[in-house]
Amino acid sequence: MPIIEVRALSYSYPDSTRPSIQDVNLTVDMGEFVLITGPSGCGKTTFCRCLNGLIPNSYGGTFNGNVIVDGLLTTEHQVFEIAQHVGLVFQNPENELFCTTVEREVAFGPENLALPRDEIRSRVEEALSVVGISQLLDKSPEELSGGEQQKVAIAALLAMKPRMLVLDEPTANLDPLSARSVLKILSSLNTESDVTIILVEHRLEMVAHMANRCVIFDDGKLVLSGEPSDVLYSDMVDRIGIGIPKAVQVAKRLALNSKFGKRPLSSLELADIIMLKGDKG
Amino acid sequence: MILFEDVSYSYAPGRYALEHVNLSIGEAELVAILGENGAGKTTLVKHINGLLRPQIGKVTVYGIDTKTSTVAALARKVGLVFQNPDHQLFAETVEKELAFALVNFGMPLLGTSSGVDWAIKEFELNQYRERPPFLLSGGERKRLALASVLCYNPQILILDEPTTGQDSRQKSRLANLLKRLNREGKTVIVVTHDMEFVADFIPRVVMLSKGRVIAEGLAEEILTNRELLMSASLLPPQLAELSWDLTLKKPSIDLEQVISEASSLLGGSPR
Amino acid sequence: MKVLYGFEYRRGTSVIHKIDPRSKLAYVILFTALTVYFVNPLVLLLVLSSSFPIVLISRIANRWIQSIKGSLLFIAFIFIFNFIGIVWATGSIWGAVTSGISMSIRFIALISIFSVFFLTTSPEDLTQSMVQMRIPYDYALTFNMAMRFVPTLSREAQIIMDAQRSRGLEMEKGNLIQRIRNYIPVLIPLIISSFRRAELVADAMESRAFGASKKRSSLYILKMENRDTLFFAISVASFLLLLSLKLVLGIQ
Numbered sequence: 001m002p003i004i005e006v007r008a009l010s011y012s013y014p015d016s017t018r019p020s021i022q023d024v025n026l027t028v029d030m031g032e033f034v035l036i037t038g039p040s041g042c043g044k045t046t047f048c049r050c051l052n053g054l055i056p057n058s059y060g061g062t063f064n065g066n067v068i069v070d071g072l073l074t075t076e077h078q079v080f081e082i083a084q085h086v087g088l089v090f091q092n093p094e095n096e097l098f099c100t101t102v103e104r105e106v107a108f109g110p111e112n113l114a115l116p117r118d119e120i121r122s123r124v125e126e127a128l129s130v131v132g133i134s135q136l137l138d139k140s141p142e143e144l145s146g147g148e149q150q151k152v153a154i155a156a157l158l159a160m161k162p163r164m165l166v167l168d169e170p171t172a173n174l175d176p177l178s179a180r181s182v183l184k185i186l187s188s189l190n191t192e193s194d195v196t197i198i199l200v201e202h203r204l205e206m207v208a209h210m211a212n213r214c215v216i217f218d219d220g221k222l223v224l225s226g227e228p229s230d231v232l233y234s235d236m237v238d239r240i241g242i243g244i245p246k247a248v249q250v251a252k253r254l255a256l257n258s259k260f261g262k263r264p265l266s267s268l269e270l271a272d273i274i275m276l277k278g279d280k281g
Numbered sequence: 282m283i284l285f286e287d288v289s290y291s292y293a294p295g296r297y298a299l300e301h302v303n304l305s306i307g308e309a310e311l312v313a314i315l316g317e318n319g320a321g322k323t324t325l326v327k328h329i330n331g332l333l334r335p336q337i338g339k340v341t342v343y344g345i346d347t348k349t350s351t352v353a354a355l356a357r358k359v360g361l362v363f364q365n366p367d368h369q370l371f372a373e374t375v376e377k378e379l380a381f382a383l384v385n386f387g388m389p390l391l392g393t394s395s396g397v398d399w400a401i402k403e404f405e406l407n408q409y410r411e412r413p414p415f416l417l418s419g420g421e422r423k424r425l426a427l428a429s430v431l432c433y434n435p436q437i438l439i440l441d442e443p444t445t446g447q448d449s450r451q452k453s454r455l456a457n458l459l460k461r462l463n464r465e466g467k468t469v470i471v472v473t474h475d476m477e478f479v480a481d482f483i484p485r486v487v488m489l490s491k492g493r494v495i496a497e498g499l500a501e502e503i504l505t506n507r508e509l510l511m512s513a514s515l516l517p518p519q520l521a522e523l524s525w526d527l528t529l530k531k532p533s534i535d536l537e538q539v540i541s542e543a544s545s546l547l548g549g550s551p552r
Numbered sequence: 553m554k555v556l557y558g559f560e561y562r563r564g565t566s567v568i569h570k571i572d573p574r575s576k577l578a579y580v581i582l583f584t585a586l587t588v589y590f591v592n593p594l595v596l597l598l599v600l601s602s603s604f605p606i607v608l609i610s611r612i613a614n615r616w617i618q619s620i621k622g623s624l625l626f627i628a629f630i631f632i633f634n635f636i637g638i639v640w641a642t643g644s645i646w647g648a649v650t651s652g653i654s655m656s657i658r659f660i661a662l663i664s665i666f667s668v669f670f671l672t673t674s675p676e677d678l679t680q681s682m683v684q685m686r687i688p689y690d691y692a693l694t695f696n697m698a699m700r701f702v703p704t705l706s707r708e709a710q711i712i713m714d715a716q717r718s719r720g721l722e723m724e725k726g727n728l729i730q731r732i733r734n735y736i737p738v739l740i741p742l743i744i745s746s747f748r749r750a751e752l753v754a755d756a757m758e759s760r761a762f763g764a765s766k767k768r769s770s771l772y773i774l775k776m777e778n779r780d781t782l783f784f785a786i787s788v789a790s791f792l793l794l795l796s797l798k799l800v801l802g803i804q
Contacts, residue, residue: 176516241450271526385720
């Protein structure tokens, strides 16, 4: 059942002559984990903003095509309506968190919805618990690490009870360990809480095996879409200039795909194949 | 020649950002300062151009004690490129932006020795010459920030987290530039937590953890040392992890080497 | 930029921190009025000293001093210009000195009163108190945001200064005009960065359904308790006492 339908989407920012995205078509079903990647400036951020209505409602510009999220046509609904179905997480938590305690931060969304106080409290507790940061309730976001801040941002959006989360390079400013911690939460949100995840990410080696679909943008166009193993093992992807996981690079050079039909996405998967095949000689 | 002698620095009483740091970086070195967020990397490099002065110990750059020198005098030899280009760019045009440091140092703006013309050529900024910096794209602004520091030709170049927000092609380009500058004799110091970038491109590593230098030496050795990486709360580079998963006798961060070892484990030769 | 430290809210456990912002706001308004009402330097000193017990009880002395220290330069300016102005107008040196002193104390008193308020009041409590006083949420939120981003701005200003100094900018060099011009490479990135940030924060807020309801609810409501009423009463009483100095004794 599609939860996102994008048809012939093209968009140019107000003072720009070049379109940031051109003729993009994408359908996402409920429960999917879609990984979006591509070189810098390829339109990924713009696309994310189209998914929760910020474009075109807040940004203006020239918008063509249709974006339907959870049944809502984005051009006919306000951002605050769409925000209850799609949660958008940005790159820099410093510009996302603006309250003095984590509790108030996570409560901000439900407060905007004018929910009764008990409901707000229970949503805050639940959101923090799902993300695993209940102990941070009384802390000030300023004293948290980057990784913790992003988790707070995720919790703040989960408190809106959206059916899907769109995350635009959420680990860009994090060190690798924090990045991995945040990405693991996304994976469990997807598998255990049934949240549809659209993730724009460069660190493919950490997420390729979590996603069931990989979409590549290049120069504003959607150029590849398919299972991560199909996409990352294609020839086109080498020419585009994205950070292909080392395990995939090694596997490609060893011709594991053509020799054995194996396309490992992670270091462990690769090691398993080699050890097994190696034993057989 | 940069020398840290038993340097300690604290921002707030009781908590030391740097503790008993001893470090020497020589001419024409290409070195990465590695560590998790908060380990003290930025604090360390701010001592090299005098933005910070050690509370205990001494830092000397080309024989000059940083405590006896101004930031401007040290900056003449030490170029520091900050992580966020938007913290630097302010001029009306790209050309004026590049000229800023030259003006501050009293260096010539025109002529064959002009750093501005060199930078415009080197970084392919000619089409943007008369444009305001803040109208450029994110990646272009990052390049401009680097260009504006390089154009006054400092002997030592320090970059703070230069790879954030860069895709793999941009990172390769950056690495090639840094290697070339290093071959030309510059000392290049990269402050980062990007393990892949270091593993792929930078031969020497200084590893910081909680304000202390816990390791120094060849990237090949340090980045394949599991215990060391764990104690510094650092994620190993992908090839190191792969080496361990394959139980290679000699773990490596060199792609060709890992491929060759993996291939012999498979019992054949690679494509 | 250090002066900004004297106005940033920090969480604290003192009684003053817990007092309802409306009571504290009453104190600020009443005593600000007093600073404008009086010219006598001794009375102004009394007004200034009203903030001392608050500073002591709330244990914010370190930060509060920053606000005073940071504004000393400005106070010197005020004194000098006022001095010149009065001497020019009346030729009286003594008059100029006393006037200058009064002006300076008045300014310090204002800084001090506002400093203790902002140091001990969380932006959200302030916003909530404004909402409960029937000020539209949008206006109250503007206030909240301004307060919340002051620390961010001061941090950024420091980074920008470091970055520009690393390119050879010497802030302290040159005559007065040159020194003011030296701030351009610091102010411009700060302003542009603030605009960018404003857009991003707006995006983040909209993404959490900001604007969804005409009347939003609130997790925490402010209720006046005994200590709040007491603080209010003390403020009003001191206000009236000082006021009587003029009304009854005729002190200006």
